[in-house]
Amino acid sequence: MTIDPRLQSGLLPVEQARAQLLESVTPLRQTETLPLEQACGRVLAEPADAQVDLPPCDNSAMDGYALCGEGRQFTLVGKSLAGHPHSGNLQPGQCVRITTGAALPGGADRVVMQENADLDGETVLLQKEARIGEHIRRRGEDVGSGEQIVPAGRRLKVADIALLAAAGVSRVTVLRRLRAALLSVGDELKPLETPAAELGTGDIYDSNRIALKAALGELDIEVVDLGCQPDDPGQIRAAFEKARDSADIVITSGGVSVGEADYTRDVLEELGQLEMWRLAIKPGKPFTFGRLPRTEGVSYFFGLPGNPVSALVTLYQLVLPALEKLRGAGDDVVRFRGRARLLNPIRKSPGRLDFQRGYTYRDGDGLQVVETAGIQGSHILSGFSRANCFIVLPRESGNCDTGDWVTIEPFQKPLT
Ligand SMILES: Nc1nc2c(c(=O)[nH]1)N[C@H]1C(S)=C(S)[C@@H](COP(=O)(O)OP(=O)(O)OC[C@H]3O[C@@H](n4cnc5c(N)ncnc54)[C@H](O)[C@@H]3O)O[C@H]1N2
Numbered sequence: 001m002t003i004d005p006r007l008q009s010g011l012l013p014v015e016q017a018r019a020q021l022l023e024s025v026t027p028l029r030q031t032e033t034l035p036l037e038q039a040c041g042r043v044l045a046e047p048a049d050a051q052v053d054l055p056p057c058d059n060s061a062m063d064g065y066a067l068c069g070e071g072r073q074f075t076l077v078g079k080s081l082a083g084h085p086h087s088g089n090l091q092p093g094q095c096v097r098i099t100t101g102a103a104l105p106g107g108a109d110r111v112v113m114q115e116n117a118d119l120d121g122e123t124v125l126l127q128k129e130a131r132i133g134e135h136i137r138r139r140g141e142d143v144g145s146g147e148q149i150v151p152a153g154r155r156l157k158v159a160d161i162a163l164l165a166a167a168g169v170s171r172v173t174v175l176r177r178l179r180a181a182l183l184s185v186g187d188e189l190k191p192l193e194t195p196a197a198e199l200g201t202g203d204i205y206d207s208n209r210i211a212l213k214a215a216l217g218e219l220d221i222e223v224v225d226l227g228c229q230p231d232d233p234g235q236i237r238a239a240f241e242k243a244r245d246s247a248d249i250v251i252t253s254g255g256v257s258v259g260e261a262d263y264t265r266d267v268l269e270e271l272g273q274l275e276m277w278r279l280a281i282k283p284g285k286p287f288t289f290g291r292l293p294r295t296e297g298v299s300y301f302f303g304l305p306g307n308p309v310s311a312l313v314t315l316y317q318l319v320l321p322a323l324e325k326l327r328g329a330g331d332d333v334v335r336f337r338g339r340a341r342l343l344n345p346i347r348k349s350p351g352r353l354d355f356q357r358g359y360t361y362r363d364g365d366g367l368q369v370v371e372t373a374g375i376q377g378s379h380i381l382s383g384f385s386r387a388n389c390f391i392v393l394p395r396e397s398g399n400c401d402t403g404d405w406v407t408i409e410p411f412q413k414p415l416t
């Protein structure tokens with residue numbers, strides 16, 4: 001197999017890696033039909049059409065009186081409540097009591113708010129004349145029956161669910177959920193169930209798998225949990241084969257660096273193709289991407305570094321955009337970045353795009369400020385836990401001083 005020579009000599013820029021990842025993955029095609037109530041967060045595979053007009057009829061936007069014609073004096077001839085329309089047609093000079101959302105009776109051409117009218121027996125007196133069309137919501141002004149209301153490819157958010165429900169769409173066809181196989185690699189890793197007293201020297205809890213599982217769960221991705229594997233090429237190979245055969249993507253953590261027990265890349269190259277390794281990102285330099293072909297199709301392979309902060313930063317910055325494309329929702333993902341003023345100096349050496357962990361807030365003067373969330377080692381989880389944003393420092397920048405303006409990227413799902 002051939003590797004881009006730039007990968008061997010230097011480090012691949014993060015933006016280039018993202019673009020390459022997006023180019024490499026092909027969105028899912030299989031679909032399923034679900035009740036609307038189960039579809040939030042899923043990607044619509046077929047456009048959805050309104051089953052009814054919205055609003056379904058001309059109706060009132062206010063509690064008050066529906067009037068027929070001009071003038072300031074009207075005779076009250078009935079009422080129209082939401083769910084209980086007035087049956088007759090109004091003649092000029094007549095009005096009915098009406099509530100918000102209630103159907104406008106035939107002949108009514110304007111509505112006056114009750115605050116602007118006085119009732120005297122059967123007579124309604126307006127404080128000032130109402131304009132034609134005032135406070136009337138027209139049938140179909142939101143959407144018309146049969147109109148396409150949500151396009152294919154939309155990741156359904158709460159507002160989409162509200163619209164579809166209002167328009168009478170009770171079932172939708174969505175792309176099936178992505179399936180990810182997850183496994184950790186390392187002799188030192190122990191399952192979380194192990195009592196602390198039973199840990200040997202250098203043993204650690206397999207926290208990455210738990211964190212990655214939580215992150216994928218937040219994204220409504222099905223997880224096939226393949227546990228932790230020792231630093232043994234045979235066992236890693238068997239686990240990769242199982243992962244490849246059971247999932248659309250395989251996510252591993254650990255064993256992608258250059259240590260003597262780092263077998264992940266070797267096994268990847270044996271079973272498939274290594275497409276990307278060593279990026280100009282901090283933390284997360286040894287991030288690995290490749291493919292594991294199977295009898296039918298392919299499973300995409302993401303090898304995250306073992307260091308816990310590196311694993312999550314690379315998941316968020318590199319894997320997620322690819323997953324969004326894979327599950328068909330590429331264009332709906334908005335990643336917000338802003339600027340904030342640094343409250344403390346930051347150390348950085350040029351060479352890698354740095355995602356430091358920070359805590360941002362508005363100070364008493366309304367200024368967006370950010371402070372570092374403590375020491376920045378890729379093994380320091382307490383700072384990550386305290387943080388609410390990344391401080392994004394350009395690849396070639398060096399140290400920063402108090403008062404400098406820096407780029408921040410507030411945490412969004414699945415980091416929140
Ligand atoms: N000589 C070099 N050494 C290292 C380099 C390098 O360029 N040259 N890169 C460093 C960088 S940067 C990183 S990041 C790490 C990544 O190493 P691996 O992906 O091979 O990960 P491991 O060596 O297996 O583990 C690293 C670290 O993370 C802990 N770990 C591993 N898995 C888990 C898990 N599931 N849950 C929690 N913690 C985990 C592991 O115990 C190690 O402490 O390599 C550097 N070395």
Ligand code: MOO
Binds near residue numbers: 305307
């Ligand atoms: O790039 Mo590694 O992820 O610093 O620790």
